[in-house]
Amino acid sequence: MTKNKPIAISVRGLRARMGANATLGPLDLDLAVGEHALLVGPSGCGKSSLLRILAGLLPADAGVISLFGQEVSRGSKILVPPRRRGIGFLFQGGALWPHMSVAAHLDFVLRCAAVTPSEWDARRAELLTQVGLEGFGDRRPGTLSGGEAQRLALARALAPRPRLLLLDEPLGPLDAERRTSLLELFEELRRSLDLTILHVTHDPAEASSMTDRTLQMQPDGTLAGASKA
């Protein structure tokens, strides 16, 4: 962890059931503001579940989660709902809305974020430039390539100006060239927007060169160095 920096994510004693037999945790985790951490581990160990719990999309069974110093969940109780946590989430498959154009995706989020309509055009253009999708405003998700779709998902995640970006296997469907390009974009955005990034992957080689730290999850749902009680 980067020293002397405030904490972005603090997890203490987190436990959660995942299906009939598997459990996540117990685990503790600290991530400093501006840090880009890679979370790796075998399939089914609970990496994606951990991201969803951090985002408030899944409840935990025990433990305390704080984001930027604010306690957002305690045990199974969600104290701050997902939309108030200041989180951008990049889903594995993009989770784009098939009935909306690229511009409509961003407008939807800007409206939810209470951005005034007069600012929409400028903000939308800014986001599309940031992710390299200028001129794609009228396109629908079905007409985008895998890389373009992930860039749109990234623009959508960035639209409400989050402080924390959670990436769930964001490079999965892409070829090597597009992977590198997207990774460079993550890094560039982290620097320019002072983002904290927690990046989940099952491939340790995927982004290790661009991240500050690699966290290893074990098959039993704990982080390396910890063990089941």
Add this chain to the structure above:
Amino acid sequence: MSRTLLTLSLAVLAVAGLGPVIVMALRVVQDPAALQGLLDERTLSLLGRTLLLGGGAAGLALLVGAPFGYLTARTDLPGAPWLRSLGLVPLIMPPLLLAVSWTVLVPELRGAPMTILLMGLSTFPIVALFTAKAARRVDGRREEAALLSGGLGGVLRMEFGLLLPAALSGACFAFLFAASDFAVPDFVSSVGRKFNVYADEVFATWQVDGSDSRAVATALPLVALILAALLPALALRRRGTLATLDSDFVAPRTLSLGSWRWPLGLAAWGLITLGALIPVGRMLFEAGGGPTGWSLDKFQAAFAKAVELCRDNLLASLGYSILAATLALPVALVLGHAIARWRHGWFLEMLCVLPLATPAILFGIGNIALWNGTWTYTFYTSGGMVVLLYVGRFLAFPTLVSAGAVASLDRELEQAAELAGAGPVRRMTRIVAPTLMPSLMGGWVLMFVLAMRELDAAILVPAANDTVMFRMFNAVHFGRDDFVAALALLILFVTIVPGVLWRLFSGKELEVLP
């Protein structure tokens, strides 16, 4: 999920659907003596006949519907797209109209065989729809592996187990429709050999002694029968048509039937001829004068007369059905979403289908018991009563359609909107509803069609006396002429219009499976 929306939707379900059922159940609790004679010889005989009707119709629907659905969805059958569309006609057509046509074409065939044949013809499209949907969800690579090892026979053997739950689910729904139908057994039995079934008996019991509790007690075995068909239908539908597709799903390609293409094509067209073309053709023939000599002038005159005499009835039915379908749609979306997403959604699903498990006649009596009071009399005698009855009776269908569609919707689409800051109402209206539009429209059309052809419950409610199906029911019992045939065709035409318009303007297929 918005608690306010869910509470409002549950309130609609409670008032329109569960209220009449609960009122009727309370009648038996208050008058246990009505249960006497529940298992006497006559009741058991009725139970046997209803089982024969439901089982026979469901069996026939399964026998012809499953192959028809598979062949038209997946193979190079001649005219498959036409067959898929025409195959819906027997389902859309009120069963009474089928009965009107076939009883005059084959007058010597009456009683049980004719009733079973008619209800089988009317319900085989349900089995076909379920089978077709499941057949389109077989992964293409799986099928190619079977094709390489065993040819078309290998494919069919491999897919039999995959399609069977869906086909059986459809057959259970066919049983439900057949066992609770009142108008067809009543009409077929109006001449010649009687074939009384439970729905008739419940109606007769209530008409003769006016006792709600006796009617409910009489209906209890029928409720048990229908529930016995409904529960497996719901369970099997989850394993069949609603089975989740893998994210890397490969759509199967069209299978070549080879030398079987034309014989099977003829068989499929033969089935459509029996279920749709002959009944419609017969009505066209009768509307133009029929046996006394067909002419275009007579045909036009019959339609002019039908429009003139029944314009108000048609408009009333249209108004009630459109209102009921439109009111039910948002309620169905919210309830369907809760069924699909809640951990205990199955309980809500059971509550939603309870009005369906209640025989239509009994549901009508329940509405009378609930609303025919001093304080509610104005409402009871208004069109609002008919709309409420339709919503209560059929809400389960669009709800199940919505639940199935939500179940197959990637949950992450909603989660992405939630993280973007969208509240439950905005997620529902901007993400879920537009993404599921073909299913929502399918639910609307299904509800509209069922409401347009509804007679079994509405026949008891005075406010529904101005519906076109009530007019038709009376007309066929008092004689057969060109007017009746023209009216039947008008009803059919009006009923199919919304589905045809959607298909034409959206270019998408409707998802109408419950």
